[in-house]
Amino acid sequence: MTTLFLARHGETVWHAEHRYAGIADVELNENGLRQAEGLALWAADAQLDAIYSSTLSRSILTAEPSARATGEIVETDPDLCEVAFGVGEGRTLDELRPDYADAVDAFEARPAEAILPGGEAGVDGITRYLRAFDRIHSAFPDGRVLIVCHGTALRLVLCELLGIDPNRYRDLMPAVQNCAVTTLEYADRHARMYAFNVPADVAAHRY
Template sequence: MVTRLLLVRHGETDLNAHHQFQGQMDMPLNDHGRMQAQALHPLLVAEPIAAVYVSDLQRAEETRALVLAGRDIATITDQRLRELNFGAWEGLTYDDIQAQDAAALAAWEADMLNHAPPRGETLAQFAARVQAVVAGIRAQYADGETVLIVAHGGVLQLILCAALNLPPTAYWQFQVKPASLAEVVFYDAGAILNRLNVR
């Protein structure tokens, strides 16, 4: 059983540019983000993509449309591919949170796996929904097919952790740049990361 995943993070938004926690806020790409996504198109134009899975947030859908312009590929929109729900912290910078909610921030940083931001979700909950999507893809496309996932930085970091047998708490060890391409091939015995942050 072999499944090849191409992973694309959405292009830049205004919240990305201002280093604000975006989470599940439904923000569009900014002009720079659209240019980033368009620049990725040549890398995907010849890829034999069997299906596309995309987050339902507009920045991911906009990116999908731009990187696959001119191609008609079966697309599944899945809410489980949304970014981590940062709850009350969405729209704030790290410094804002530190100033407004230092105790909750410290508790979250001490145990992200089991502790959620106020009105948000834990890393364990986030990882479970992302891993369920990947498990479904691997079960359905196990004969060497290529599947494209267009989603968010945290989602792709968790996919990389799972592929390389790292715990979800290691997600921060992967920097996934906006509008970049990664490639992971899953085999029965494990997975190989072939590319990361290709533009």
């Protein structure tokens, strides 16, 4: 099986303000850049065979220090991008509610299936992530791979792999810390999870 280390990108200005970023290309803030360097300290001793990232700059900028620390290159994959939030990009749910009350209510009740106007269903994000995981497993069937990705899509795909209704991702996994590490063994759409949302400085002493 492939050991996948899934890390959410570092903090951006929008995330610090609890705004949806989705596929908007929001860069890291200063704290996010520091978090990426912390992830690199973990990566240096993680015996990685590869590093993958979404094509969004906040993910790439998070992955690059780990690539420098390990001598690997960052392979980008558009299937690892965040779920698109349409009219929600750059806004909070409270800001959306006056104009899109019904859509916001549906999105809060069934976040894996309901779509904010112009956005993408969470279940479609799951499909993309599983495609990417399958390709990575084929390339590194017994390897150790860091994947720098995104908070909502990460929680959705974990629910799918663990046999949990993805609409419950917010209740069961209310937050993913920036640059925290989740560890899976993965093969053929099956996974075993060994750790979830472990800060990089703690993960450095465990895996």
